Amino acid sequence: MRNRSFSFRWAIGFGCLFLLGTSSIQPAKAGTIRHDRPDSSYTSLAASYPAVGALTWGSYICSATLIDDNWILSAGHCLDEVGLSASDWTFDLSDSGGGVHVGAERFVNPGWTGELSDGTDIALLRLATSESTVTPATINTNPSEVGKTATHVGYGVTGTGLTGHTEPAGTKRAGQNVVDVDGNSVTGYSANILFEDFDSGAAGDNVFGSATQLDLEYLIAGGDSGGAVFMDFGAGEVVAGVHSFIASVDGNLDADYGDLAGSTRVSSYSSWITSTVAGNDPVAPELSSWLVWLVVVIGLLRTSFLRLANQKGAVRKILGIQHGNADHLANYDA
Structure with a gap:
């Protein structure tokens, strides 16, 4: 791992992908994969993470993770839309054999201001109905995420590291990457952000850490926002991060080789998550x-x-x- 500081000229939230048409502000596109690996390897891996579902409202899509029988964890920018009620959001676990649930109450972290570099892009949605089939994921409390291999799961658009994002969102994929640094090593970013780069094996595409690719190297993109970063600290996999944004050193935000991703560090918000769920779960x-x-x-x-x-x-x-x-x-x- 390099002991140096970086600054990025471009960074943009990627999860709330508009499903119809295009936007003048391009969101980061979801789940780009290695050009020399079949997409089926990534979709098969995703099946091992049943707690991650699609979060939709209007014509937009994000991802989210079931963390209690009627609570999901997602990104702040996926749940902060003004003028809507919680019931306008739908959480779909049908890919995992679970149910389709509507929101009952949303809780965007009080520190979220809309600024992605602050590391506050995290939110909760209480569901109107409980999920009885899919087992909730466990949130992480261990702050030693840097240097560990993580599995990323979401429903974003896809493509390869050579082409960038080219295909539509809506298919669940999972891939892996190493969390190279946190925001302490990146100028202007909070320590509550976990960073990784999309390695091709070439030095020119490597920003942090080793240039060596993982077998299912992956980078999140639009529609993946709010999805989960899973890690195993020795007692089973836990949700260690929430997908927040992608960034680029070349100014081209297409999630190709050399681009980067930032996720909100769950261990920094574990107390807020726990207290919010415990304090706002009404008795049936x-x-x-x-x-x-x-x-x-x-x-x-x-x-x-x-x-x-x-x-x-x-x-x-x-x-x-x-x-x-x-x-x-x-x-x-x-």
Whole structure:
């Protein structure tokens, strides 16, 4: 890994890809692959990550990851659209045998300002219904991501490292790359961003670290925003990053060899994610009703125990026997 600082002339968020027509501001395109590997290798790898689904609203597509039975993790720029309600977003896990869910409540990280270099591009969406088939992914709390091989999963557009993005979004792919540095090594970027480059094997396409390609070397692109960066720290794979943007040193943002990608570091936001999910998950109506009945039953049991205790206390007094406080029979931990 080079111990030097870099600055990029161009950087742009890539996930909220417009599905119809083109935009004057070109989003980064999703999931470009090695030119000498079959696309089927990347789509097959994606099947190993069932918790990642497509996140759509209107004619736009991003990616997101199920992290609880009714919560998904995505990018801030995928969920910050003003003038819409949470129900305008749809999270689709049908590729994984799961369900299609609409949003119920969205939580964009309060630090998100729209500036990609700040490393605050992260958000949560609570779903209106729970997913019962697909197992949620686990979020990462380990901050030692740099230097590790990561698997990236998303639904963005594709192409090869030679052509850049050329094909439409909507197909789930996964590929691998090494997280070379964090924002501490890149001028003007937050340490909460994890960077990697799309190596071709040639020195001219290498910005960080080694120029050697991984077998399924990959770079995220438009439609991949909000998708997951998976890593294994020894106890199984966890979500270590959320796809945020691509960047280029040549000014041509087409996700070809030599371009770079930045993802929001999940370990920096694990406390916010955990507290948001725990503090905003409403009790289901049927559960609420059940809890009411439980309280009533416990109250009736406590009354019965107390009545029995008083009767026993009276008997003990008659017999001249004192044996502590019988009320402890009704003291249960909730």
